[in-house]
Amino acid sequence: MNLDLDRLSTPSGLKASSIPIHPLLTPPLDDSLSTAASLLNNTPNFSTDPTTQSQPQPDDSLSLKLTNTVLVSIASHDFPIKVELLPNKGRSYIATRTIQPQELVFVAEAFGTTMCDPWLDCGICHYCWMNIQDRKTQVRLPRSENDNSNNNKGRKRSEAVMVFCDEACLNLYGPQLAGTICRVEHKIRRTWSDAGARHWELRLPTFARADGTETSSATEATTYYSKWIEQALAMADTQHSILQLSDQDLASFLNCAWNALDGLIAFQESLILDGHDTKRPYTQEQSESLYPKLAKYILGGNNDASIAPKTSDDDCEMIRLISEILYRRQLEMIQVAAERSSNPILTRTPIAGAETGAILGQSATFADYCAMQSNELVAVRQQLQEETDDQDQDQDQDQDQDQDQDLDSQDTDSKRDPDSRQWRRLLSVLPSQLLNSFYVYLRTRDAYLLLTLDNTLNPSDPVLPRSLHQSLDNTIFRTILYREVANSFGIRDSTEELLGFAVFPRASFFNHSCRPNIEKRRRQGNKARQMEYWSTGVIESGEECCISYGDISKSRDERQQRLEDMYFFKCSCPRCQEEEEE
Numbered sequence: 001m002n003l004d005l006d007r008l009s010t011p012s013g014l015k016a017s018s019i020p021i022h023p024l025l026t027p028p029l030d031d032s033l034s035t036a037a038s039l040l041n042n043t044p045n046f047s048t049d050p051t052t053q054s055q056p057q058p059d060d061s062l063s064l065k066l067t068n069t070v071l072v073s074i075a076s077h078d079f080p081i082k083v084e085l086l087p088n089k090g091r092s093y094i095a096t097r098t099i100q101p102q103e104l105v106f107v108a109e110a111f112g113t114t115m116c117d118p119w120l121d122c123g124i125c126h127y128c129w130m131n132i133q134d135r136k137t138q139v140r141l142p143r144s145e146n147d148n149s150n151n152n153k154g155r156k157r158s159e160a161v162m163v164f165c166d167e168a169c170l171n172l173y174g175p176q177l178a179g180t181i182c183r184v185e186h187k188i189r190r191t192w193s194d195a196g197a198r199h200w201e202l203r204l205p206t207f208a209r210a211d212g213t214e215t216s217s218a219t220e221a222t223t224y225y226s227k228w229i230e231q232a233l234a235m236a237d238t239q240h241s242i243l244q245l246s247d248q249d250l251a252s253f254l255n256c257a258w259n260a261l262d263g264l265i266a267f268q269e270s271l272i273l274d275g276h277d278t279k280r281p282y283t284q285e286q287s288e289s290l291y292p293k294l295a296k297y298i299l300g301g302n303n304d305a306s307i308a309p310k311t312s313d314d315d316c317e318m319i320r321l322i323s324e325i326l327y328r329r330q331l332e333m334i335q336v337a338a339e340r341s342s343n344p345i346l347t348r349t350p351i352a353g354a355e356t357g358a359i360l361g362q363s364a365t366f367a368d369y370c371a372m373q374s375n376e377l378v379a380v381r382q383q384l385q386e387e388t389d390d391q392d393q394d395q396d397q398d399q400d401q402d403q404d405q406d407l408d409s410q411d412t413d414s415k416r417d418p419d420s421r422q423w424r425r426l427l428s429v430l431p432s433q434l435l436n437s438f439y440v441y442l443r444t445r446d447a448y449l450l451l452t453l454d455n456t457l458n459p460s461d462p463v464l465p466r467s468l469h470q471s472l473d474n475t476i477f478r479t480i481l482y483r484e485v486a487n488s489f490g491i492r493d494s495t496e497e498l499l500g501f502a503v504f505p506r507a508s509f510f511n512h513s514c515r516p517n518i519e520k521r522r523r524q525g526n527k528a529r530q531m532e533y534w535s536t537g538v539i540e541s542g543e544e545c546c547i548s549y550g551d552i553s554k555s556r557d558e559r560q561q562r563l564e565d566m567y568f569f570k571c572s573c574p575r576c577q578e579e580e581e582e
């Protein structure tokens with residue numbers, strides 16, 4: 001998940017699809033991006049050595065443009081580093097002058113954090129990450145104010161999802177955001193049962209085909225889902241053929257698969273939200289059974305784990321993080337809109353934690369978050385490679401036969417849908433981790449839908465769950481998910497125990513070295529969401545400034561293997577090069 005631990009991204013950024021995207025399925029990636037980019041001063045001081053230009057760009061042009069905003073911010077605060085493109089390494093921080101030992105070279109602020117599940121109720125402040133077990137002023141937030149239905153037998157009803165030192169830390173984090181995260185946690189922890197799913201009858205939309213076999217069409221969005229499936233399968237219909245796709249085509253293929261998923265969901269959700277084919281509103285029971293039923297239809301038959309009745313702790317961690325980032329993005333958009341219309345009421349709403357960004361002049365933003373490398377393509381490639389390595393040709397053929405049998409024995413809902421067979425064929429070539437991402441997406445959408453329908457929400461919250469729900473589609477979900485993967489940092493206590501993860505977008509340009517010249521230290525007190533970067537020795541002007549992504553005590557081969565396995569890149573740091581020459 002993080003820079004000093006598990007997850008790193010590679011230069012394979014997600015490129016725009018060459019396939020036309022249906023507007024209902026994929027609204028513009030992010031209006032806040034263009035807004036942020038245009039609002040901030042984009043003075044082009046992105047220093048690039050022309051000799052490195054033959055290297056592939058690490059990310060799309062939007063990210064590079066946004067990188068400039070980071071540089072402006074850094075430059076105005078006189079940190080002695082700047083971003084440059086380096087051969088085979090993508091963007092990196094470079095010293096702009098001689099840096100003395102033990103100099104503070106940079107400070108980055110977290111844009112999103114998530115606590116590891118075992119620590120949720122163990123007296124760690126979710127804002128400043130201090131151990132506060134003995135503090136009497138603790139503020140403890142339960143999953144839900146009205147949590148009488150304890151679906152999760154393993155947890156006590158009074159258990160807190162978020163604990164803060166005191167009101168001050170809660171206020172810095174953002175009380176409404178905290179409340180939303182707790183409610184999300186409440187929903188994602190609920191059990192998806194087969195029995196519950198029976199309350200929802202899937203009505204699968206159909207549409208006219210060339211052979212005239214089907215007729216009715218439900219929503220514009222839904223009619224497209226089978227076209228996405230067809231397009232994906234036309235591009236690649238085996239794991240081996242997916243691996244052969246260029247980066248651009250793989251991005252298109254993934255867009256098709258995810259858009260098909262959104263199409264499958266859209267119609268069912270619209271039944272509940274619009275109620276357009278019923279005279280009376282759906283009951284809570286029916287609403288709660290929609291996603292368990294959908295998940296069984298969408299993911300069932302491939303992988304039991306992908307329709308687990310309970311969300312795993314790891315997945316809950318991820319959903320909490322995604323929700324925090326999405327919430328902050330929505331809040332930013334409200335502020336931008338308010339500033340534009342000079343609405344005096346809305347402009348008073350502070351962005352949580354803005355005060356702590358003082359050293360940088362401004363807090364990290366969603367635009368900074370998007371400037372990080374997307375890890376989607378490289379992660380999917382690695383998963384596919386692992387799965388195909390595990391299968392020889394004969395096993396493939398056996399599996400194909402098994403899959404055909406599986407396809408024939410789907411439940412009645414699947415049999416009624418002529419596209420189900422094609423969908424399952426597509427699923428059968430996707431790596432299991434991608435199916436798990438589908439599951440996490442369904443869980444998140446389920447939670448947001450139920451919160452939207454919930455009538456116990458705080459009406460004064462500017463980012464109503466409805467706004468979270470409306471903003472969530474596969475594009476924004478993947479934007480957040482695959483930039484977190486391998487770009488977040490582990491947060492540890494004094495004993496090196498891992499407490500959680502945080503994303504520091506502006507620190508994500510530090511490359512790795514097995515002989516790092518920069519060491520990171522978490523700040524303390526109410527600045528604890530900031531990470532400091534200190535020089536460990538003299539760094540000459542023009543020298544690359546690197547941290548280490550974890551353990552560097554092993555042999556070169558072991559280090560390289562670990563970086564490739566966990567962070568998807570081949571290390572080309574000076575130490576590795578020297579050891580290779582020896």
Ligand SMILES: C[S@@+](CC[C@H](N)C(=O)[O-])C[C@H]1O[C@@H](n2cnc3c(N)ncnc32)[C@H](O)[C@@H]1O
Binds near residue numbers: 088091487512570
């Ligand atoms: C957190 S990002 C660092 C910033 C990144 N270079 C960028 O352009 O956004 C980590 C990625 O940088 C590249 N990288 C970092 N350290 C490297 C090294 N020592 N050798 C080669 N590539 C490295 C890898 O692609 C890695 O996935």
